[in-house]
Amino acid sequence: xxxxxxxxxxxxxxxxxxxxxxxxxxxxxxxxxxxxxxxxxxxxxxxxxxxxxxxxxxxxxxxxxxxxxxxxxxxxxxxxxxxxxxxxxxxxxxxxxxxxxxxxxxxxxxxxxxxxxxxxxxxxxxxxxxxxxxxxxxxxxxxxxxxxxxxxxxxxx
Amino acid sequence: xxxxxxxxxxxxxxxxxxxxxxxxxxxxxxxxxxxxxxxxxxxxxxxxxxxxxxxxxxxxxxxxxxxxxxxxxxxxxxxxxxxxxxxxxxxxxxxxxxxxxxxxxxxxxxxxxxxxxxxxxxxxxxxxxxxxxxxxxxxxxxxxxxxxxxxxxxxxxxxxxxxxxxxxxxxxxxxxxxxxxxxxxxxxxxxxxxxxxxxxxxxxxxxxxxxxxxxxxxxxxxxxxxxxxxxxxxxxxxxxxxxxxxxxxxxxxxxxxxxxxxxxxxxxxxxxxxxxxxxxxxxxxxxxxxx
Numbered sequence: 361x362x363x364x365x366x367x368x369x370x371x372x373x374x375x376x377x378x379x380x381x382x383x384x385x386x387x388x389x390x391x392x393x394x395x396x397x398x399x400x401x402x403x404x405x406x407x408x409x410x411x412x413x414x415x416x417x418x419x420x421x422x423x424x425x426x427x428x429x430x431x432x433x434x435x436x437x438x439x440x441x442x443x444x445x446x447x448x449x450x451x452x453x454x455x456x457x458x459x460x461x462x463x464x465x466x467x468x469x470x471x472x473x474x475x476x477x478x479x480x481x482x483x484x485x486x487x488x489x490x491x492x493x494x495x496x497x498x499x500x501x502x503x504x505x506x507x508x509x510x511x512x513x514x515x516x517x
Numbered sequence: 518x519x520x521x522x523x524x525x526x527x528x529x530x531x532x533x534x535x536x537x538x539x540x541x542x543x544x545x546x547x548x549x550x551x552x553x554x555x556x557x558x559x560x561x562x563x564x565x566x567x568x569x570x571x572x573x574x575x576x577x578x579x580x581x582x583x584x585x586x587x588x589x590x591x592x593x594x595x596x597x598x599x600x601x602x603x604x605x606x607x608x609x610x611x612x613x614x615x616x617x618x619x620x621x622x623x624x625x626x627x628x629x630x631x632x633x634x635x636x637x638x639x640x641x642x643x644x645x646x647x648x649x650x651x652x653x654x655x656x657x658x659x660x661x662x663x664x665x666x667x668x669x670x671x672x673x674x675x676x677x678x679x680x681x682x683x684x685x686x687x688x689x690x691x692x693x694x695x696x697x698x699x700x701x702x703x704x705x706x707x708x709x710x711x712x713x714x715x716x717x718x719x720x721x722x723x724x725x726x727x728x729x730x731x732x733x734x735x736x737x738x739x740x741x742x743x744x745x746x747x748x749x750x751x752x753x754x755x756x757x758x759x760x761x762x763x764x765x766x767x768x769x770x771x772x773x774x775x776x777x778x779x780x781x782x783x784x785x786x787x788x789x790x791x792x793x794x795x796x797x798x799x800x801x802x803x804x805x806x807x808x
Contacts (some may be wrong), residue, residue, distance in 0.1 A: 363522070380522040380565070381555070390699020402556070404549060404624055405710065416597070416626040421548050423627065427521045427567055470622070491709035 365429045369394070370438030385409045385420035387428070388435055396436035396465045400414050400494070407493035410466035411435050417473035419492070436465035439472070448472055448510060455506040459497035467493050479512045486511075508516040520555075524567040531568050531684060536659050539682030542566050546593055547627035549620075550636045550787025564743035569593060569629075574686055577602045582689075583621070584724060591687040596643070597622065599630050609690060611699030611718055615646035618703045621710060631685045634670070637677045637741070638712070643744035644671070645718030646701040649732035649802075650690045658683040671741035695722040695729050699804025702798040704790050706781075713737045714782040715790040719798035723806045727756060733766070734794060738787050745770040748795065758803050765798035 362377045369392060369413060376391045388394045388411065400408030404407045404419040412434035439446035447455070448468050458464050467490065474481055474489035481489065486507050495503060523542075525531040535542060541563035545551055548569070554560040568574070574593040579586065588608060590599065599605060599616035606613055619625055619633065619642045633643045634654070642665075652667045659682050667688070670677050679685060699720035705711035716736030723727040731752045733745040746771035755762035776787035 380520055403553060404620070407621065407623055408641070413626075417623050418626050419533075419549075419623045422547075422624070424522070424548055424552065424565075426524070427548060427569060428546065429524075448756075452634070473622070488617075488624055488709070492623045492674055496579050 363426070363482045365425055367428055367430070368432045370434060370441065376425075380424075380426065382425040383421055384411070384413075384423040384425055384428045384433070387425045388420060388433070394435050394437050398462055398465060400462065400466075405494070406463075407466045408463055409472060410469045410493065412473060415432060415473075415476065417470050417492075434469070434472075436468060439468065446472075448475070448506075451506040452503070453503050455509060457502040457505055457506040463493060463495040463497075467495065467503055471510070474507070475510060481507070481511060520562055520565050522565050522567065523777040524570070528568075528571055528573055528684070528686075531566060531571065532657055532659075532682075534564075534566060535682040535684065538564050539680070542681070544568055544635075544684065546629040546632040547595065549624050550632055568684065571641060574631075577604050579604070579692070580689075586692040588690040588692060589687055590690070591723055592634075592685045593629050594631075594687075595626060596628040596630060596633060598622040601627060603728045606714045607687070608692065608697075609646075609650055609651060609699060611720060611802070612643065612646040612690075613717065615642045615701035615703075616715075618701065618709075618713075631687065632777050634688075635677055635685055637671050637673075637675050639739060639741055640673050640713045640716060640737035641742060642701065642703060642713060642716055642736065645716050645734035645736040646699070647688060647690075647718075648734035648742060648744055649699055649718040649720040652688045653691075653731065655686040657686050662686070664689065668744050673740050675737050675758075685709045693722060693730075695724050696806055697730075698802045698807070700798055700801040700805060702794050702801065704794050709750060712781060715787055715794050715795075716742075717791070717794045717798040719795070719802040720757070721799065721802040723758075723803060733770055733799065735770065735774055735791060735795070738776040738791055740775070743773070743775075745773045745795065747773050752799070758799070762798050763799055766799065767792045770795040 398408040400406035404422045409421045543562040545567040580589045596616045646705040702717045704715040718734040720732045736742045748766040749765040771792035776784040
């Protein structure tokens with residue numbers, strides 16, 4: 361028994377038909393074709409499905425589509441609407457923070473959520489903000505370097 | 518997961534719906550527990566009742582009920598809001614610390630304080646923190662509204678005294694007259710994204726060097742979050758936080774715990790860690806109260 365919901369996705373009003381049990385991650389990937397958001401675990405443990413929902417980083421695999429009715433969603437695609445890279449994406453590339461790239465959309469959005477709220481995170485604040493995003497490739501060192509490069513504080517060490 | 522999604526516009530509507538369909542319903546708050554339960558087929562309700570946006574059940578504020586002043590925390594306050602609340606940073610730091618230790622930012626932005634308590638995992642981080650603040654749970658149901666001390670709320674792993682037609686409205690934390698320090702200490706293999714192997718909440722009020730009042734609560738080492746009442750008594754009788762009194766209280770707490778062997782830790786290890794963590798939590802709470 362399907363129903364309609366309305367969301368704002370990357371600044372555009374979208375209307376989609378969803379099943380009651382459908383999750384936001386599947387609405388984004390399957391109904392809207394926005395496959396930048398990844399499915400890594402389906403249990404809210406890896407952060408690959410991270411999107412911004414009303415400005416806050418959430419695991420889209422744990423949000424029912426219906427519960428997102430009326431919300432303002434930003435996916436990784438929303439960071440570079442005209443094709444030009446967002447400063448966070450640029451910093452990740454410059455610092456070598458991307459290997460297979462699977463965790464990257466989630467990492468970038470978690471970073472955006474952090475820096476939107478706190479432009480000069482301490483080392484501890486940065487690690488806490490990214491604790492919900494797992495990377496199997498980089499060992500996190502280059503990712504943290506990218507975040508530090510973006511931080512106004514320009515933390516060393 | 519074939520169910521019917523229902524979103525009542527007000528608390529009254531939600532209670533009305535539950536009065537009729539409670540036994541076939543599950544409440545959806547943040548969804549970070551319920552969605553997993555449904556996917557694991559541990560829950561298959563006919564109705565999922567989304568109360569997540571009832572703003573009347575959200576927020577941290579000072580309230581007065583008669584002669585007693587309280588901090589009220591709505592059940593639908595997100596764990597992130599609890600973590601970052603300026604009010605709780607000042608008057609309920611243990612609860613803010615417990616919230617900060619839960620999962621990840623992404624989970625905390627959706628998970629709610631009420632949901633964490635109602636899911637009633639023995640290891641629920643916010644439970645020991647609320648217990649040592651003498652929190653009361655405000656519950657609405659077909660018979661009206663009741664207030665229950667939180668230490669009576671938990672009945673077993675994953676079980677609370679809530680009936681199928683009830684809604685937890687929020688928590689009332691009595692504001693003490695004396696300066697009270699509180700803390701939460703979480704012992705787990707990783708610094709994030711782990712369930713507590715041992716969780717300890719502690720609160721202490723000290724006036725002029727004398728220990729006025731002590732609370733100690735343990736998580737993940739019994740069928741439910743629990744107060745360590747014998748440990749509290751040791752400190753109350755000692756009247757001061759000498760190293761000897763702290764050591765004895767921590768040892769008593771380890772004896773009161775009823776841990777089991779499970780995939781995360783052995784009972785033996787948990788009991789040893791209760792003793793270590795209880796002492797550390799009491800010391801930290803004492804430092805907080807002296808500030």
